[in-house]
Amino acid sequence: MDGERQLSAVPDLGEPTGSLEDQLRRVALGDEDAFEQLYRSVAGQVLGVVQRVLRDPAQSEEVAQEVLVEVWRTASRFDARRGSGITWVLTMAHRRAVDRVRSSQAASDREDRVGRREQQRPYDEVAEQVSERLEHEAVRRCLGGLTDLQRESVQLAYYGGNTYREVAELLDAPLGTIKTRLRDGLIRLRDCLGVAA
């Protein structure tokens, strides 16, 4: 009986479903074809995140490459019960980009990066397919729904790769205020974007 129940779980490995979570499960088994599919689904977003933070195209590609290989290397550690695949991948991408910004290697070009708020976009934005444009628009609209201080704080932190201390300095606001604005700004974004709490 038990044996049969276990047997029924076997197809789990090979189901040809295309979600990122399924791709990650197959990548964890060493499936390079699955990784190729995964690359096609996430590489543009990974590079996009990294490049928003780092701006330099060559450095961005280098870090994006590190992140994507890291996804391959650590796919067995992805846990779908903790969050979606794209959240896992992009959290890793943002963290790596920020680490690069803060590494001593990058310290020299830090000074002139900190002050700039508008970002150059060396790569073409892909926002041409409808779903991508809708996503882009949704985020823009929801950012627009924040207070000025919430929006500037969140953008300087996430897109600018600044610490909340740097954000406080840039916006000439008390540390405690910035900490609070980052949190309530994110909560408002979460609710506006319809992300499950």
Place this chain on the structure above:
Amino acid sequence: MTHDLHTLIGAYVLDAISDDERREFEEHLDTCDACAAELGGLLATSARLGASSEVRPPEALHDAVMAEVARTRQLPPLERLSPEAAAPVPVPTDQTVGVVVPLARRRPRLLLAVAAALVVLAGSLGGALAVEHHHAATLQQQFEATAQVYAAQDARTTTVDGGGGTLTVVTSASLGRAVVIPRSMHAEPGRSLQLWVMHDGTFRSAGLMSDGDPVLATDLPSGAQLGITSEPEGGSKKPTTPPLVTVDVT
């Protein structure tokens, strides 16, 4: 102070804190249910900020990534039970060591099970130091899944020589799982030892092996064999060399 730390969740999610503060906050997360509940939604929200920045990656990136992937070894898989798979056999961990077994002939197996469970626990703890705290739950699950095999009524231990060392396999046919522990088995430089589930002429990877580390193989069909092959570093999709050692498991 606690309130202060909780507020830091926004900066934490946006990677807008120093490494020291990150560590402090992650320690705080372990004791703050409210933070943990909020964390998932806020991480998903910050990922949406990132997803909306999508660009078209140059083809050179694709080629560079695929080339590096081809020569990059993957982290050994931890046991990854789906909640449904984990649910049906809730064996309390106590049972592994605390069950009263009056029959003398069960003793040796029980002692072996205790010893093996300690080996696995040591392995899990060693690994836990190297991974972030939020993997602890996965490790705990792996440990419990392994303990289930040892505690199963039909647990059977086999030891075989091969590959320059010995392989100890504890199998439960009813659970369809086996714990495989290699001893003194080492891959040649530039190669990896890979464990396969072999059945009816098909092969399924059960992960890479490193000496002394138990690996859990799941979903074993009746009549399956386990085999270990030497593969290029990082493993292969299909075995490329004859097995160094095989074991009948069910």
